[in-house]
Amino acid sequence: MIKQILLTTFCAAAGLAAAQVPAAFPDGAQVLIGDALRAKIAGKTFGGAGGTMKPARLQYTEGGSVYLDVSTGFRDTGKWRIEGSNICTEWRQSPTSGCGEARVMGDVVYVLRANGEVISLTPR
Secondary structure: OHHHHHHHHHHHHOOOOOOOOOOOOOOOOEEOOOHHHHHHHOOEEEEEOOOOOOOEEEEEOOOOEEEEEEOOOOEEEEEEEEEOOEEEEEEOOOOOOEEEEEEEEOOEEEEEOOOOOEEEEEEO
């Protein structure tokens, strides 16, 4: 049960737009690799909410730390890195650590998670 709560919390933090989560990247989303992808997220804050998801915030520092704050009061910290076209996150508490392929459309970063969901990270 705790894993499901943490997973739901992480999904909210990553800006899921609705109860139905897309299983594919949007048409036109571009693959960025290495430094180009890093430049899209380093030093930026992302957030979002939708459907039954609670508003949340993800902050990626230039130094490789990541911070998660959810309106429910859940917080987590960890480390992030880029591997090719993947954003990799290692959380201290959340069981959702790992890498996900990323694509970009405008300022929005889309990440394919291990469970097949594509989540969107919308800049704040």
